Amino acid sequence: MNRDPIFLLLQTLLLLLLAPLLSGVIKNWKAKLQNRRGPRPWQVYFDIAKFLRKDMVISEHASWVFSFAPYVVFLTALLTGLMVPMVNTPAPLSLFGGVLAVVGLLALGRFFLALAGLDPASAFGGMGSSREMTISAIAEPAMMLAIFTVAITAGSTDLSQIAQSTQSATWKLLNPAHVLAFVALFIVLLAETGRIPVDNPATHLELTMIHEAMLLEYSGRYLAFMEWGASIKQLVLMTLLLNVFFPVGLAGPGAGAAALGLSLLAYLVKLFALSAAVVVVETTNAKLRLFRVPDLLSAAFVLATLALLSTFLFH
Amino acid sequence: MAALMLVVQLLMIAQRMLLTNIRLFAIQSLLLAGIAAVVAYYHNASHVYVVAVLTIIGKVIFLPWLLNRLVHRIQIHQEIEPLLNAPTSMLICGGLTLVGYVVARPFTSLERLGNNTLAIALTLLLTGFFLMINRRKALTQVLALLTVENGVMLAAVALTTYGLPLVVELGIFFDVLVAVMVLGILVYRIRENFASMDTSKLNQLKG
Numbered sequence: 332m333n334r335d336p337i338f339l340l341l342q343t344l345l346l347l348l349l350a351p352l353l354s355g356v357i358k359n360w361k362a363k364l365q366n367r368r369g370p371r372p373w374q375v376y377f378d379i380a381k382f383l384r385k386d387m388v389i390s391e392h393a394s395w396v397f398s399f400a401p402y403v404v405f406l407t408a409l410l411t412g413l414m415v416p417m418v419n420t421p422a423p424l425s426l427f428g429g430v431l432a433v434v435g436l437l438a439l440g441r442f443f444l445a446l447a448g449l450d451p452a453s454a455f456g457g458m459g460s461s462r463e464m465t466i467s468a469i470a471e472p473a474m475m476l477a478i479f480t481v482a483i484t485a486g487s488t489d490l491s492q493i494a495q496s497t498q499s500a501t502w503k504l505l506n507p508a509h510v511l512a513f514v515a516l517f518i519v520l521l522a523e524t525g526r527i528p529v530d531n532p533a534t535h536l537e538l539t540m541i542h543e544a545m546l547l548e549y550s551g552r553y554l555a556f557m558e559w560g561a562s563i564k565q566l567v568l569m570t571l572l573l574n575v576f577f578p579v580g581l582a583g584p585g586a587g588a589a590a591l592g593l594s595l596l597a598y599l600v601k602l603f604a605l606s607a608a609v610v611v612v613e614t615t616n617a618k619l620r621l622f623r624v625p626d627l628l629s630a631a632f633v634l635a636t637l638a639l640l641s642t643f644l645f646h
Numbered sequence: 647m648a649a650l651m652l653v654v655q656l657l658m659i660a661q662r663m664l665l666t667n668i669r670l671f672a673i674q675s676l677l678l679a680g681i682a683a684v685v686a687y688y689h690n691a692s693h694v695y696v697v698a699v700l701t702i703i704g705k706v707i708f709l710p711w712l713l714n715r716l717v718h719r720i721q722i723h724q725e726i727e728p729l730l731n732a733p734t735s736m737l738i739c740g741g742l743t744l745v746g747y748v749v750a751r752p753f754t755s756l757e758r759l760g761n762n763t764l765a766i767a768l769t770l771l772l773t774g775f776f777l778m779i780n781r782r783k784a785l786t787q788v789l790a791l792l793t794v795e796n797g798v799m800l801a802a803v804a805l806t807t808y809g810l811p812l813v814v815e816l817g818i819f820f821d822v823l824v825a826v827m828v829l830g831i832l833v834y835r836i837r838e839n840f841a842s843m844d845t846s847k848l849n850q851l852k853g
């Protein structure tokens with residue numbers, strides 16, 4: 332196990348730099364697919380740089396929670412990112428509990444995001460927070476069950492070991508439990524990153540927004556951290572989905588520089604293929620009515636439950 | 647692939663738009679055809695190829711087209727009205743899937759294709775019946791019947807026999823084809839006479 336400080340640094344850099352690009356590419360491709368020109372893929376970098384330079388306007392009713400939350404959201408996203416294997420299998424960090432710590436950290440970030448929405452006492456923020464919590468109350472169990480399915484097959488909750496054991500048994504890709512868990516986790520991914528059937532990332536339309544509603548009061552540096560944190564979270568969830576279910580080309584422990592480069596290439600190809608899938612889903616579907624969202628997520632939940640049960644029934 | 651069929655079936659339960667449902671049925675049939683082709687290839691069972699081709703022609707192209715045309719003719723594109731709401735029916739279907747898995751378990755040694763194809767075939771059968779009971783509109787009940795038929799085909803293809811004898815399969819196939827066409831006309835008539843496809847209203851007829 333080489334948990335080198337070098338890898339820690341590299342993966343942090345990769346997370347920080349790749350996340351805005353991913354958001355930008357998804358935006359750009361979505362626009363292309365809808366016959367629009369769309370912003371350039373690297374526009375998100377400029378946005379974040381601009382937000383970082385601007386002054387902040389903070390509501391006089393806001394408490395310390397308001398200024399504390401952006402850092403929590405940003406750091407929890409980054410920390411979870413370090414626990415997920417991206418390019419080589421031993422992830423740079425491994426806290427106790429593995430997957431449980433990942434889900435817990437994401438929940439912590441979401442908790443502070445919801446608090447930050449409530450804190451300045453604007454009507455939209457509170458609405459966004461309550462919606463976010465409603466959705467995550469159903470999405471989170473589905474995510475846990477789906478990941479447990481894989482963890483049971485691998486015999487460990489440590490993500491690095493899960494990735495390794497899935498890699499050593501490629502035929503397991505056709506394992507019905509994995510197929511079910513993958514579909515469940517994909518639906519959860521759409522919900523957690525605020526993609527179209529659940530939330531529309533491109534609009535500030537009052538009645539429909541969820542994630543944007545909570546950020547409405549933010550500006551300047553805090554907004555930059557919030558947006559950046561959200562894009563890192565999206566990257567982390569997609570990486571989790573990719574490297575747990577399709578760890579093809581993932582470099583093992585102690586791989587050389589060439590193998591790492593190849594692994595990075597494979598990772599990027601997989602990542603952009605998944606983004607393309609997300610783009611297609613976003614373009615071909617209409618946003619669901621808020622009260623229909625639980626229907627979709629309960630479908631994910633049932634799929635994940637079936638996945639978990641079928642691993643037990645056939646072992 | 648069989649597991650994907652199950653996923654499609656569950657999506658069909660959660661989905662409320664009629665046209666999307668028809669498209670999902672086409673995808674499910676395509677998967678069935680794929681499974682049949684794989685079986686035929688691995689076991690050199692040439693008549694299973696016929697099944698695969700017939701499935702593609704009939705269930706992936708012809709029937710969805712027919713149903714689509716019917717939908718346009720009766721001008722109902724909106725939502726299916728299930729008796730139970732989506733989360734409840736999802737949970738019930740989850741339960742039915744478990745029943746399918748448990749019942750199929752003693753027979754796993756008979757299967758050649760993965761260890762759960764029979765379970766999924768049974769599940770398709772059970773959830774198909776559930777869909778038929780749960781939906782009010784006649785057209786969606788026809789769709790449910792078709793998924794039941796997909797389940798039967800899957801069981802036939804996946805078990806030891808590599809499919810039923812060709813004659814039987816052709817018989818079943820054309821049976822379903824004709825049944826759907828007749829049902830389509832029937833649906834149209836029901837709609838013409840009662841201005842609704844809601845079959846629960848037929849109970850109120852008095853002689």
